[in-house]
Amino acid sequence: MASVCKTFSRGFSSSAIRQTTIKHLTVIGGGLMGSGIAQVAASTGHQVSMVDQSDDILNKSKANIGKSLQRVVKKKFADDPKGGEQFLSETMGRIETSTSAVACMEKTDLVIEAIVENLEIKQKLFSELDAAAPKHTIFTSNTSSIPIGDIASSTKRLDRFGGLHFFNPVPVMKLLEVIRIPATSDETFNKLLAFGKDMQKATVNCKDTPGFIVNRLLVPYMIEAVRMLERGDASPRDIDTAMKLGAGYPMGPFELSDYVGLDTMKFILDGWSKNYPENPLFRPSPMLDKLVGEGKLGAKSGEGFYSYKK
Numbered sequence: 001m002a003s004v005c006k007t008f009s010r011g012f013s014s015s016a017i018r019q020t021t022i023k024h025l026t027v028i029g030g031g032l033m034g035s036g037i038a039q040v041a042a043s044t045g046h047q048v049s050m051v052d053q054s055d056d057i058l059n060k061s062k063a064n065i066g067k068s069l070q071r072v073v074k075k076k077f078a079d080d081p082k083g084g085e086q087f088l089s090e091t092m093g094r095i096e097t098s099t100s101a102v103a104c105m106e107k108t109d110l111v112i113e114a115i116v117e118n119l120e121i122k123q124k125l126f127s128e129l130d131a132a133a134p135k136h137t138i139f140t141s142n143t144s145s146i147p148i149g150d151i152a153s154s155t156k157r158l159d160r161f162g163g164l165h166f167f168n169p170v171p172v173m174k175l176l177e178v179i180r181i182p183a184t185s186d187e188t189f190n191k192l193l194a195f196g197k198d199m200q201k202a203t204v205n206c207k208d209t210p211g212f213i214v215n216r217l218l219v220p221y222m223i224e225a226v227r228m229l230e231r232g233d234a235s236p237r238d239i240d241t242a243m244k245l246g247a248g249y250p251m252g253p254f255e256l257s258d259y260v261g262l263d264t265m266k267f268i269l270d271g272w273s274k275n276y277p278e279n280p281l282f283r284p285s286p287m288l289d290k291l292v293g294e295g296k297l298g299a300k301s302g303e304g305f306y307s308y309k310k
């Protein structure tokens with residue numbers, strides 16, 4: 001049943017017709033991506049359960065969502081502070097937190113998984129959820145690089161499995177890649193596309209190919225920048241300046257690497273170099289391995305290619 005819902009997300013109209021019957025979703029992982037997905041889902045009228053491994057992490061995730069919403073409110077409600085307060089409290093009120101994904105399954109229409117980029121851990125999670133979730137519940141992963149089919153193979157609901165790949169920062173980036181595996185039913189795929197519209201994202205249809213569309217092009221570009229640094233051809237600052245001023249990118253490749261997380265970059269590269277050893281674009285990077293080994297994961301850890309310590 002279509003219903004009218006007020007939405008306030010950045011850059012879009014303030015009211016929209018709801019496209020889907022997805023009312024409740026469970027976002028698993030409250031990190032960089034999960035918290036952004038939970039925020040946008042709640043601000044577009046969905047009830048959200050956000051799951052992570054501890055209450056400590058979840059409290060930080062909620063605090064980050066609060067900060068990000070303040071930025072939205074500052075802009076959208078510049079002349080209406082009361083409306084801004086109401087929007088903030090209503091949005092936060094739609095997000096509940098839990099340390100048990102299984103416990104959230106009973107009431108959920110859609111699962112979006114945004115945990116660590118590791119196939120075995122994702123498969124273990126989904127096989128547990130498959131046993132607990134109602135029949136109609138659709139499962140999706142926000143993976144950057146792992147084949148959706150490999151993750152889905154841990155469940156018995158291949159027709160109700162797909163990929164929803166958001167971009168960082170989720171409240172700002174307008175794109176959503178919607179991925180289908182051969183077994184995804186038309187009904188599921190159409191529901192995912194409609195959900196993307198409800199989230200006020202522009203959707204593109206993707207096959208389950210490595211990196212889908214964006215990362216198949218972006219990962220080789222970012223790793224080539226690291227290899228340029230490894231060869232001593234130019235400094236991170238000069239490479240970043242060159243790509244921003246010479247190619248119009250909002251961030252240079254080193255700023256973006258620190259922003260997405262060097263651990264995530266390494267997980268992607270390790271997976272692809274193992275699966276496609278013949279492709280030189282995907283071979284490991286000693287510099288990336290060293291930084292991650294030293295715990296330098298980018299902005300989130302205070303240091304990566306650049307330092308963020310105050």
Ligand SMILES: CCCCCCCC(=O)CC(=O)SCCNC(=O)CCNC(=O)[C@H](O)C(C)(C)COP(=O)(O)OP(=O)(O)OC[C@H]1O[C@@H](n2cnc3c(N)ncnc32)[C@H](O)[C@@H]1OP(=O)(O)O
Nearest residue numbers: 068071075144167168169171172219222250251260265268
């Ligand atoms: C080898 C492996 C590599 C791949 C790894 C996998 C990654 C993936 O799977 C897929 C990805 O996500 S790839 C990353 C995609 N994201 C990008 O490329 C971001 C590039 N950067 C930007 O767009 C801007 O610098 C950015 C928007 C971030 C910041 O913009 P500015 O520099 O202009 O800074 P601000 O003036 O602070 O922000 C501009 C407007 O955006 C609002 N904003 C920023 N962050 C926000 C946030 N977290 N929440 C809410 N609002 C936010 C900010 O308020 C401002 O708004 P306006 O005042 O309206 O302009």
Ligand SMILES: NC(=O)C1=CN([C@@H]2O[C@H](COP(=O)(O)OP(=O)(O)OC[C@H]3O[C@@H](n4cnc5c(N)ncnc54)[C@H](O)[C@@H]3O)[C@@H](O)[C@H]2O)C=CC1
Nearest residue numbers: 029030031032033034052053114115116117143144168260
């Ligand atoms: N960082 C980025 O720019 C992007 C990342 N992605 C993908 O999104 C996923 C998450 O990435 P990030 O948010 O960057 O990672 P992150 O490291 O910021 O957050 C991951 C969260 O998952 C939690 N977690 C790990 N195992 C869990 C489990 N079994 N149950 C519940 N929670 C668990 C962790 O405690 C952590 O809070 C990955 O698959 C990544 O490839 C997709 C698009 C962009």
